[in-house]
Amino acid sequence: MQASRIAILHAMANIELFAVDLSWDIVARFVPTYRLNGEMLPKDFANDFVKIAKEETKVWITYHILGATVLLEPHCFLVWAFGKFITLT
Numbered sequence: 001m002q003a004s005r006i007a008i009l010h011a012m013a014n015i016e017l018f019a020v021d022l023s024w025d026i027v028a029r030f031v032p033t034y035r036l037n038g039e040m041l042p043k044d045f046a047n048d049f050v051k052i053a054k055e056e057t058k059v060w061i062t063y064h065i066l067g068a069t070v071l072l073e074p075h076c077f078l079v080w081a082f083g084k085f086i087t088l089t
Contacts, residue, residue, distance in 0.1 A: 013063035016056050023053035 031046040 009063050009066055013060055016060040016063060019056040020053050020060060023049045023056065027053075 027046050027049045031041055034041055
């Protein structure tokens with residue numbers, strides 16, 4: 001029972017990790033270069049995805065606190081560190 005709970009939390013934490021990664025990817029990929037009707041994307045576009053990344057990181061941290069073993073993966077440590085940073089700001 002405990003192993004299946006950890007596996008589910010780990011899977012959910014990975015979904016959150018992908019959401020964080022995708023949000024930052026959209027900001028980095030489209031905000032500096034993409035044009036909409038010849039104009040740069042509005043600042044709110046980037047701000048919305050930064051907010052999404054922040055909120056998804058908080059959820060990711062919550063799953064870890066509940067018992068997800070995602071910190072065994074090296075890439076997860078960076079998200080943990082980022083999450084701790086943004087929750088302090």
